[in-house]
Amino acid sequence: MSQLLAWAHDTRTPVVPFGGGSGVCRGIEPDGHVVVDLRGLDAIIDVDTKSRLATVQAGVLGPHLERRLQAEGLTLGHEPQSMSISTVGGWIATRACGQLSARYGGIEDLVAGLEAVLPGGRVVRSKTAPRRATGPDVASLMIGSEGTLGIVTEATLRLAPVPTERVSRALLFASMSEGVAACRSLAQSELRPTLVRLYDREDTMILLRHFKDPPGGPLLLVAFDGPRAEERADRAVEMTGATVTDERFAAHWWEHRNDAVAEFRKVMAGEGLLGPHALVDTMEVAGTWTVLRELYHLMKDALGRHADLVGCHLSHVYTDGACLYFTMASACSSDDQRATSSGSGGTPEWKRAWGPAGPSAIITG
Numbered sequence: 001m002s003q004l005l006a007w008a009h010d011t012r013t014p015v016v017p018f019g020g021g022s023g024v025c026r027g028i029e030p031d032g033h034v035v036v037d038l039r040g041l042d043a044i045i046d047v048d049t050k051s052r053l054a055t056v057q058a059g060v061l062g063p064h065l066e067r068r069l070q071a072e073g074l075t076l077g078h079e080p081q082s083m084s085i086s087t088v089g090g091w092i093a094t095r096a097c098g099q100l101s102a103r104y105g106g107i108e109d110l111v112a113g114l115e116a117v118l119p120g121g122r123v124v125r126s127k128t129a130p131r132r133a134t135g136p137d138v139a140s141l142m143i144g145s146e147g148t149l150g151i152v153t154e155a156t157l158r159l160a161p162v163p164t165e166r167v168s169r170a171l172l173f174a175s176m177s178e179g180v181a182a183c184r185s186l187a188q189s190e191l192r193p194t195l196v197r198l199y200d201r202e203d204t205m206i207l208l209r210h211f212k213d214p215p216g217g218p219l220l221l222v223a224f225d226g227p228r229a230e231e232r233a234d235r236a237v238e239m240t241g242a243t244v245t246d247e248r249f250a251a252h253w254w255e256h257r258n259d260a261v262a263e264f265r266k267v268m269a270g271e272g273l274l275g276p277h278a279l280v281d282t283m284e285v286a287g288t289w290t291v292l293r294e295l296y297h298l299m300k301d302a303l304g305r306h307a308d309l310v311g312c313h314l315s316h317v318y319t320d321g322a323c324l325y326f327t328m329a330s331a332c333s334s335d336d337q338r339a340t341s342s343g344s345g346g347t348p349e350w351k352r353a354w355g356p357a358g359p360s361a362i363i364t365g
């Protein structure tokens with residue numbers, strides 16, 4: 001790697017590191033560049049059960065790492081939806097955040113040290129230590145750098161024990177405002193939830209579309225790992241004042257939480273409910289609790305002008321705020337032109353499937 005980057009530097013050849021290729025910011029799109037495929041760097045170098053640390057090469061894919069860790073009773077707890085198609089180096093370069101971040105943190109909390117090769121070929125290390133008192137720190141610079149500062153070749157990651165107990169609940173609210181208030185009280189409580197995921201009405205409809213009579217939402221899924229999980233889940237229900245709904249909804253989420261990879265492939269191949277010319281995109285924003293409600297409505301209004309269906313779920317909660325993840329979808333008349341529902345000729349199959357009070361009606365409600 002050092003030699004390659006020294007050569008690239010001397011010949012002024014641009015280099016693009018490529019991990020799993022699941023990035024959504026076009027960072028891996030080559031344009032006269034040398035692409036460095038890191039998937040061959042896939043060794044798990046060491047698992048230190050005493051300090052709960054794993055040292056791995058950057059091209060290791062999520063499932064490979066988790067299988068090895070779970071054999072030792074440990075887990076990284078980092079579960080992005082794209083886990084099966086993304087690498088440790090990619091997670092670091094994109095500052096990735098997994099679905100269980102409320103308990104296990106984002107990748108920035110999990111990196112204890114790393115090795116990287118800088119443009120020109122110099123190898124730098126951020127040594128593994130529970131804490132560093134000096135800066136700047138190479139690891140902090142590399143996290144979120146999208147491959148612009150160098151190539152991450154190795155990382156040491158913090159682990160947690162595989163939870164002996166995990167309890168989930170599905171809860172219903174009358175409005176998003178109530179749901180958001182509940183998420184805030186959970187995030188700021190001592191209950192230490194693993195999962196806090198609030199789906200608005202459209203996203204509830206998308207999530208539960210295979211159920212016969214799904215609730216209208218907003219739907220909150222919560223889960224608790226570790227000691228007294230049941231008691232903490234009950235306390236969460238009491239604290240939020242929500243209505244407990246069918247537990248199959250939470251089980252469905254756990255089972256299908258990473259289906260998006262296959263679903264998007266199907267939709268983009270024109271085989272989904274949106275028909276042969278589908279438009280689907282996602283966008284995630286973050287805000288403090290003070291502005292989150294307004295941010296939700298502003299985003300919904302703005303995106304609703306460009307898509308037939310806009311769904312949102314709140315996830316990745318913090319004491320000071322949370323993320324809002326929007327999914328936009330339209331059935332188009334061709335690959336080059338977006339058609340509104342009225343202009344696409346006839347009722348698209350996805351609208352028929354979701355009934356007359358279809359997504360667009362709900363968006364404006």
Ligand SMILES: Cc1cc2nc3c(=O)[nH]c(=O)nc-3n(C[C@H](O)[C@H](O)[C@H](O)COP(=O)(O)OP(=O)(O)OC[C@H]3O[C@@H](n4cnc5c(N)ncnc54)[C@H](O)[C@@H]3O)c2cc1C
Binds near residue numbers: 018261
């Ligand atoms: C269906 C789907 C679901 C997703 N869900 C999530 C989610 O839940 N959470 C989340 O955070 N993201 C998610 N993503 C986005 C994506 O999976 C993450 O950004 C992931 O971390 C990218 O990892 P990768 O190995 O695929 O990187 P790549 O796509 O290969 O690369 C991404 C960027 O990182 C750089 N890079 C890659 N490897 C290295 C390296 N070793 N050193 C330096 N730079 C490098 C590349 O040059 C590029 O700029 C999702 C994507 C899809 C398609």
